[in-house]
Amino acid sequence: MTTDIEAIRLGKLKQLPGANLEDEDLAGVDLRQINLAGATLTGIDLSRANLEGARLEGSNLLGAKLVGTNLRGNLVGVNLMQADLASADLRGSNLRGANLMGAKLTQASLAGAFLSGSNLMGANLQGVDLRGADLRGANLNTVNLQGADLTQADLQGANLSQANLEEANLQGANLAGANLTGANLLCAELEGSNLTGSNLTDTCAIGTKVDRSGLTQ
Numbered sequence: 001m002t003t004d005i006e007a008i009r010l011g012k013l014k015q016l017p018g019a020n021l022e023d024e025d026l027a028g029v030d031l032r033q034i035n036l037a038g039a040t041l042t043g044i045d046l047s048r049a050n051l052e053g054a055r056l057e058g059s060n061l062l063g064a065k066l067v068g069t070n071l072r073g074n075l076v077g078v079n080l081m082q083a084d085l086a087s088a089d090l091r092g093s094n095l096r097g098a099n100l101m102g103a104k105l106t107q108a109s110l111a112g113a114f115l116s117g118s119n120l121m122g123a124n125l126q127g128v129d130l131r132g133a134d135l136r137g138a139n140l141n142t143v144n145l146q147g148a149d150l151t152q153a154d155l156q157g158a159n160l161s162q163a164n165l166e167e168a169n170l171q172g173a174n175l176a177g178a179n180l181t182g183a184n185l186l187c188a189e190l191e192g193s194n195l196t197g198s199n200l201t202d203t204c205a206i207g208t209k210v211d212r213s214g215l216t217q
Contacts, residue, residue, distance in 0.1 A: 008034075017055075027065075037074075 005024055007013045008031070015035050023043040031051045038058045047067040054073040064083045071090050077097045085105045092112045100120045109129045116136040120143050128148045135155045142162045152172045161181040171191045178198045187207040 003016065003019050003021060004013060005021075005026075008016070008026065009029050011030060014033060016039060017035050017037045018039060019036065020040045021036075021044055022040050025045045026049055027045045027047045029046075029049045031046075031049055031054060033053045034051065035055045036059050037055045039056075040060050041064055042060055042062040043064060044061065045065040046069050047065050048069060049066075050070045052070045052072045054071075056071075056078050057074050057076040058078065059075075060079045061083050062079055062081050064080070066080075066083055066085045066088050068087045069085070069089070071085075071088055072093050075090075075093055075095045075098055078095065079099045080103050081099050081101045083100070083103045085103055085108050088105070088108045090108060090110045090113050092114075093110070094114045095118055096114050096116050098115070098118045100118060100123050103120070103123045105123060105125045105128050107127045108125070110133050111129045111131045112133060113130070114134045115138050116134050117138065118135075119139045121139050121141045122143065123140075124144045125148055126144050126146045128145070130153050131149050131151045133150070133153045135153055135158050137157045138155070138159070140155075140158055140160045140163050143160070144164045145168050146164050146166045147168060148165075149169045150173050151169050153170070154174045155178050156174050157177045158175075159179045160175075160183050161179050163180070163183045165188050166184050166186040168185075168188045170193050171189050173190075173193045175198050176194050176196045178195075180198055180200050180203050182202045183204070185203055185205040185208050187209075188205070189209045191209060
């Protein structure tokens with residue numbers, strides 16, 4: 001059965017678990033509180049749409065356009081691989097176990113977001129706000145976090161090997177047991193961070209600002 005796209009745009013359809021909206025254009029649409037759990041949303045355009053409080057757990061947003069989108073909702077286990085989330089609002093969102101491999105998140109806001117166990121390998125998070133975010137056990141291999149704000153973020157046990165953390169703010173961050181092998185920490189701020197048991201093999205840290213972190217400049 002074909003989904004009534006116009007009814008969705010008008011806010012008349014809110015319960016759409018498992019729906020197929022592949023490649024549809026819902027840019028700028030008010031979709032607050034919509035239920036799209038387990039939906040097929042590959043290639044969909046949701047740029048500037050409002051999905052605050054939406055249920056998107058387990059949905060497939062592979063290659064979706066989410067530029068400037070309000071995604072403050074439930075995104076547990078969502079597939080956002082190769083999605084464009086530039087300037088998206090994900091503050092406090094639940095992204096536990098989500099796949100964000102290769103996603104573009106430049107200038108997005110993820111303050112207080114839950115990203116434990118998520119896969120961000122190769123993602124572009126340049127300039128992202130991750131203050132107080134939960135990234136425990138997350139895969140951040142080769143991720144670009146240049147200039148990102150990770151103040152008070154929990155990165156315990158995270159994989160940050162080959163990550164670009166140049167000029168990133170990691171003040172008060174928990175990096176206990178994190179893998180920072182080959183990471184770029186040029187001019188990063190690590191005052192008050194916890195690096196207990198972390199792997200700093202081949203880490204580049206010239207100009208890094210430290211205080212009680214135990215990292216040798």
